Amino acid sequence: MTLRTADGRQYVINTDDEEKSGRMKDVWFCEDRVNVAAFYKKPLLGRDLVRLRKITSVYRDSILRGNEPYYGEVFGLPFANGEARHPRLGIDTQFIILPRYPAAFFFKIGAKPGGPKIKGADKKGRWFASAKLRRKFLHPDELGTWENHLRSCLEMCRAIAKMHQAGVAHSDLSYNNVLIDPMTGGAACVIDCDMLVVEGMFPADVVGTPDFIAPEVYKTQGTPARVLPNQKTDLHALAVLIYQYLLYRHPLRGRLAGTLNPGDAGNDEVRLMGSDALFVEHPTDSRNRINAKSPDNADYLPYCDTDLIPMTVCGEPLAKLFLRAFVDGLHDPNRRPSATDWIRGIEQTLAMVVPCNNKQCQQKTFAYFGKYQCPFCGTTSYSYPQGTFYSPTGMGDSRTYAPDGASITIVHNRTLGSWHESKIGFENMSTREEDRPIKGRFIRTQTGWAFENIGFENMQERTAKKSVAKGETIEVVNNMQLQLNTDGRILLIRIPS
Secondary structure (H helix, E strand, O other): OEEEOOOOOEEEEOOOOOOEEOOOEEEEEEOOOOEEEEEEOOOOOHHHHHHHHHHHHHHHHHHHOOOHHHHHHHEOOOOEEEEEEOOOOOOEEEEEEEEOOOHHHEOOOOEOOOOOOOOOOEOEOHHHHOHHHHHHOEOHHHOOOHHHHHHHHHHHHHHHHHHHHOOOEOOOOOOOOEEEEOOOOOEEEEOOOOOOEEOOOEOOOOOOOOOOOOHHHHHOOOOOOOOOOOHHHHHHHHHHHHHHHHHOOOOOOOOOOOOOOOOOHHHHHHHHHOOOOOOOOOOOOOOOOOOOOOHHHHHHOOOOOOOOOOHHHHOHHHHHHHHHHHHHOOOOHHHOOOHHHHHHHHHHHHOOEEEOOOOOOOOOEEEOOOOOEOOOOOOEOOOOOEEEEEEEEOOHHHOEEEEEEEEEEOOOOOEEEHHHOOOOOOOOOOOOHHHOOEEEEEEEOOOOEEEEEOOOOOEEEOOOOEEEOOOOEEEOOOOEEEEOOOOOOEEEEEOOO
């Protein structure tokens, strides 16, 4: 079947192939094997049709502007649309053309023997967000590492931040609409982007997916002040996803579940996620703590036990953001962390990730904040040098330096870049590799540690009062002070004894 888009392009699909069917669309691969065609099961009318046309043109261009190759992989954005006869339903309806997801987002192995047949299926985030699903079904070679989960969260946050900067909201962010790949370095792709929300112009058609619907949406259903999905509700769903991808449990599903309206599961759920929503790790209200001793939670251990695996295992930057999201901002949308806040917190956390010494550890990595013990398996790790960043204030003789809140754990091949040269850090959302050149690298040697200056032009080692030329490699010693540029930021390195 040949499809002609509204702008005159042609794509061919084989209607004898089995389609992938979703709630709103049926999908076939194009013959070029690069793109897919998705047919709506019901024709779009009026405002929805206008929105679709704008998404494939104006909004797509705005979202991808600055770095289309990168953002084309973290979004499943349609780039063309048209009308044709639905191959299976036999009705005239709209279709969209969008790029096929990169190969990394399809399961190579899938489940364990006897598990669900998901080999070749797309890696929807729900498989990775639950301790129970991970343990019971996923093949160990599909689980990836905790560090890669963190990197997947970073990519997801970059996508949402760019979307919000373009003035649109996803409106149905959930683990069904985010693909993640925790194997090959950590990647994410936000999908189902064909019904984006623009407040005041294109309202949401759905309230969202259960578990990710914001409390204010639940609380106002059926009232004149009804709240529809928007950028603030995206931020609630984003925080839930990050919490689940790093801790494998839901932040609001604790022992209150089933007790708010016994015998009325639907209303109980609405209250649990709406008016009575309470963080399972609320610092002063323990009513919704997860009952880790319940037989129903046996498959979630140790992740359902907030005493064994508290949110603090993610480190102080992310723990503070979880409190902002699920305490301060749970019922006050204006206090929720932005996607950019999450980017900053995740970047800080990635700088502290170290490998676990236990080769059998499922997570294989953890964030060092205070003690060298893997919180996931309990194994004591090696001690690593710590670097603390100091930023200058004042001029000339009155210039002083003070810690600016950023630090790194030094492991083999940990890098420094231009974004480390100031406390503002790297927040350019283009994320093009040419904008993020690696300028320095730490190396584990047979006798200790070394630093290779790859690209810093005016680096100084203040302790020895000597310059470090570009291309030079120097030994790392205790209390070394690396000044990254003239009169700029200093990295103070301490080596545990």
